[in-house]
Amino acid sequence: MIEYRNLRIALLGAGSVGSQVAxxxxxxxxELAARVGAGLELVGVAVRDLDAPRDSAIPRELLTTDATALIQSADIVIELMGGLEPAREYxxxxxxxxxxxxxxxxxxxxxHGPELFAVADQVGAQLYYEAAVGGAIPIIRPLxxxxxxxRVHRVMxxxxxxxxxxxxxxxxxxxxxxxxLAVATELGYAEADPTADVEGFDAAQKAAILASLAFHTVVPVEAVYREGMTTVTAAQVEAAERAGFVVKLLAICERLTDPETGVEGVVARVHPSLISRRHPLAAVHDAKNAVFVQSEAAGDLMFYGAGAGGTETAxxxxxxxxxxxxxxxxxxxxxxESTHANxxxxxxxxxxxxxxLTLVVTDKPGVLAQIAGLFSEHGVSVEAVQQTVATAPPGRSGDEPLxxxxxIVTHEATDAALSATVAAVSSHDAVVRVESVLRVEGETP
Known part of the structure; x- marks a missing residue:
């Protein structure tokens, strides 16, 4: 049996994940060498500051600030420094x-995925990125x-x-x-600036990657519809529970056909959603991640596990x-990469x-019929309506209506028709305010 020389491994970045990888x-x-058939030699770890504190003790002789020289001496480079530059350059x-x-x-x-994959194709290299979505969850390779x-229909x-x-x-x-959010910050789940998470930017980046893989089509992150979850209130969550739903921030990538042209395409979106408590994703608690895939032949598949953490992502x-x-x-x-479906x-x-939709309206005869009429005008059918007992608004004067x-829960319609309906309802004289608008995903509870 021929023994292969040790493979030289360069690591860029020694943060929470990089330190654990090292x-x-x-x-x-x-043990890893036995699985590969050759030794894996960590020849260096590129860092910005040699003396910065780190989560795991890395032998000092492995640390270097010369990333370029380290890269040029390696067979395999592990990039965990994050950000766009100089990561793209390296x-x-x-x-x-x-x-x-x-x-x-x-x-x-x-x-910059398409650009990097093009370089890999040109030089015959391979770019691996399982850790980019879902932490420890194996989802990139399955897709x-x-x-x-x-034929994947939907990834949620x-x-x-x-x-x-x-x-x-x-x-x-x-x-x-x-x-x-304060508890999440205290426990280390949320950054000091949680904007990337709570405004959906992080999830949108992952949705772009998942959609590109699932549908063999380049989906730029700018094309992913994004809504954050900072406006979700305790009252909304409580109302969702009463109706048999739970609120989750979902990344949804789906294949669909334009009914007017018959052209098939894809949509990727990130937003707070109501999902039935019977759906597998409703049972995902704490800081866990899960991806639910619906495909033509394999059917429904669920991938669940730790979505972050140094050791887990490592x-x-x-x-x-x-x-x-x-x-x-x-x-x-x-x-x-198979991104040629275009x-x-x-x-x-x-x-x-x-x-x-949750609406606060004036309690007058005929208001419900007027609201229902607006839905009908925009081609949206109402599935169910719940109305609370009329109350006096804060600071109400004697002649103000209750x-x-x-x-209101709708039947299925295009998002464009539903958005137009919400706009029409918002401007109606009888509507005091639109309390919340949430999309409903999955089956009805």
Whole structure:
């Protein structure tokens, strides 16, 4: 049996994930080598500051600030520094230098993925990125490889642990958004600036990656419809519970056909949604992630697990590292990304969905009929209506009418028709305010 030389591994970044990758690689090197058929030698870790505190002890002799020299000496480069630059520059350099690359950089892939995959194809390198979506959950490889021969119709997932923790706490503990966010921050689930999470930017980047894989089509992050969840209130969550729903921030990628032209395309969107408590995603608690895939032949598939955490995400990185090392030993060019379907990316208005509207209206005869008329005018059918007992608004004078709350659930219609309905309802004289608008996903409870 021919013994292969050690493969040289360069690591860029020593944050929470990078430190754990280095630790596990050093501690379990012999076991990983047995799986690969060659030794895996960590030849260096590129950092910005040699003296910065780190989560895991990395031998100082491995640390360097010269990322370029380290990259050019490696067979496989692991990029975990994050951000767009210089990560894009370093990954391009690594592949042009003959190295395969493992990355967990979702922002980079969502923004520059096609460019990087083109470089990989041109030079025969392979770019691995299992850790970019879902942390420890294996979802990239199943979509890219296992389901490559199937026809995926829909991918719907909870892909941000911070927002799921907040919404889960609001559901189970009755917390306000502000209180739940404070707990998430205290426990380390939320950053000091949680904007990327709670405004849906993080989930939108992951949705772009998932949609591109599932539908073999480049879906730029700018084409992903995004709504954050900062406006979700405890009252909304409580009302959802009474109706048999739970509120989740979902990333939804789906294949659909334009009814007017017959053209098939895709839509990717991120927004708070009502989902039946009978749906598997409703049972995803704390900071966990889950992705629910619906395909033609395989049917419904569920991928669940830790969506973040240094050690958990390091598991996905090391899985990619083993795959990259095995490919290196086997030789031959890398396998290109299957993004050649070139389906058009439709706006969210093309989606067929359902809405739940909560309206505060003046309590006068005929108001409900007037509101129902607006729905009918826009081609939207009402499935159910709940009306609360009329109450006096705060500071009401003697001649002001009482107000009532209407909770209206629609049948399926295009999102464009539903949005137009909401706009018409909002401007109606009898509507004091639109309390909330949430899309309903999954089956009716």
């Amino acid at each position: 630790r596990l690689l050093l501690e379990h090197g012999e 990954i391009t350099l690594a592949m042009n230098s003959g190295a395969d690359v493992v990355t967990g950089n979702k922002a980079l892939l969502a923004t 890219r490889d296992s389901l490559a021969g199937d 997932g909870i892909v941000n642990g911070t927002t799921n923790f907040i919404l889960d706490r609001m559901d189970l503990e009755g917390d306000s958004f502000e209180n739940a 598991s996905a990185v090391l899985g990619d590292l083993v795959s990259a090392a095995r490919r290196h030993l086997a030789g031959g060019p890398g396998v290109g 389906l058009p990316v439709f706006p969210i208005g093309a989606v067929t969905t359902r809405y739940q 107000t009532a709350t209407l909770v």
